[in-house]
Amino acid sequence: MDSIYLQSVLSDMYMKLITHYIFTAGLLVWMLPGYLGFLLSVWLAFSVNRLIDFGHTHKHGFSSRSWVTHDLFTAPLWGLAVGFLTYYALQYANVEISLVILAGLVSALSHLFLDSVTESGIFVSGKRKALAHFSYNNPFINAVFIVAGLLFILIAFTYPVQTLFLV
Numbered sequence: 001m002d003s004i005y006l007q008s009v010l011s012d013m014y015m016k017l018i019t020h021y022i023f024t025a026g027l028l029v030w031m032l033p034g035y036l037g038f039l040l041s042v043w044l045a046f047s048v049n050r051l052i053d054f055g056h057t058h059k060h061g062f063s064s065r066s067w068v069t070h071d072l073f074t075a076p077l078w079g080l081a082v083g084f085l086t087y088y089a090l091q092y093a094n095v096e097i098s099l100v101i102l103a104g105l106v107s108a109l110s111h112l113f114l115d116s117v118t119e120s121g122i123f124v125s126g127k128r129k130a131l132a133h134f135s136y137n138n139p140f141i142n143a144v145f146i147v148a149g150l151l152f153i154l155i156a157f158t159y160p161v162q163t164l165f166l167v
């Protein structure tokens with residue numbers, strides 16, 4: 001896939017939303033075992049990233065991030081809330097509450113991590129911070145995280161996380 005094609009696909013997307021989806025979903029597929037885990041991963045990656053990016057406010061045609069969803073202290077609350085509601089909706093499906101809550105938290109933190117390498121950065125206690133200053137639609141950095149997300153899915157099949165850390 002050449003970078004011009006990749007850029008045209010990504011430039012229409014809101015702050016690499018597609019990149020957010022793939023990276024978070026990959027990470028969660030690695031964390032959550034089984035078929036239900038896969039469905040949960042797709043759901044949480046979609047809902048948490050989408051919810052957090054509702055926090056982008058538009059001023060004079062530019063999108064910027066709001067501390068309401070993009071602060072290191074507020075974002076995890078949104079992730080935890082979605083995780084808890086998801087558990088509540090699935091409480092008869094025999095899912096482990098701690099794993100679903102943790103997955104919600106990881107979704108929110110993975111969102112912040114990706115945003116923290118872009119120009120607008122994220123908030124830490126209301127102050128803007130950035131680890132790097134790539135533009136949100138920089139094709140290189142988007143490609144890196146998309147590939148990383150796909151690698152997590154690949155690793156999930158060979159070395160599922162539960163064989164590393166859990167029972």
Ligand SMILES: [Zn+2]
Nearest residue numbers: 015052053115
């Ligand atoms: Zn964002």
